[in-house]
Amino acid sequence: MTKKERYDLTLKNLDGLFPEAQTELQYNNTFQLLVAVILSAQCTDKRVNQITPALFEKYPTCEDMAKASAEEIFPYIRSVSYPNSKSKYLVNCAKRLVEVYNSQVPSDVKELQTLQGVGRKTANVIAAVVFHQAKMPVDTHVHRVSRRIGLTDNAKTVLQTEEQLMKNLKKNDIALLHHQLILLGRYICKARKPECNNCKLTVCCKYFISLQNKLQKQNKTIEQTFK
Ligand code: SF4
Known part of the structure; x- marks a missing residue:
């Protein structure tokens, strides 16, 4: 199978699995999405969605958050990972938005990365989701499943x-x-054990095709492996 065929089949079959995929983070404006993405680093979207309603009610805009201290933010986000660091990031990020960007989230990826807590992935998420730029934010799921399917070759980072x-x-x-x-990656091609028996990508997935070949040599079936 050529690379192009693999990409084409992946796109087609993912459309069958997730026709209207979009971010699962909940937000009401661009600033809130930025906050939610910062909070989601090393944490699940589900957990972030549990805590952001109260946080956004208290601090709905960057002006509100810029006036707060990290200590005041902490209780709202204590159940996400790294709450101490993230409390500081949120306050400093909000302050910079107010002071440098007239309270507007910038669309430029380089400028976004000057905000505390915003790395390349987060900047790409904002650029892609809010400003419809052709950016590919790569998190642990995208990195892992791209390698398994064979969309990437020996990509180490x-x-x-x-x-x-x-x-x-x-x-x-x-x-x-x-x-x-x-x-x-979140629901089917999980990190520990991919659920290939529930996946529509078996026709084009490098990992699955090689597993199938290996099992055939051992006279075992895929059904036995995933039962
Ligand atoms: S076939 Fe298996 S390894 Fe391949 S993408 Fe689907 S779940 Fe992941």
Whole structure:
């Protein structure tokens, strides 16, 4: 199978699995999405969605959050990972938005990365989701499933994964595929044990095809493996 065939089949079958994939983070404005993405680092979207309603009620805008102290933010986010650091990030990020960006979240990825708590992935999420730029934010799910399917070759870092995906994708396919790969990794192609028996990508997935070949040599069936 050529690389192009693999990409085409992946896009087609992911459309069947997740036709309307989008972020599962809940937010009401761009600033709130930025906050939610910062909080979601090393944490689940589910957990973030549990705590953001109270946080956003108390601090709905960056002006409100810029006036708070990290100690005041902490109780609202204590159940996410790294709450001490993230409390400081949120306050400093909000302050910079107010002081430098006239309380507007910038659309430029480099400028976004000057905000505390915002790395390349978070900046790409904002650029893609809010400003509809052709960016591929690569998190642990996107990195893992891209490698398993064979969309990437020997990509050791998230940056290498991003570069290879961007090189092989058409601009219009990037946004939806990003969300589809996250959902695939979150619900089916899980880190510990992929649920290939529930996956529509078996026709084009490098990992699955090689597993199938291995089992055939051992006279075992896929059904026995996933029962
Ligand atoms: S077939 Fe298996 S390994 Fe491949 S993407 Fe689906 S769940 Fe992941």
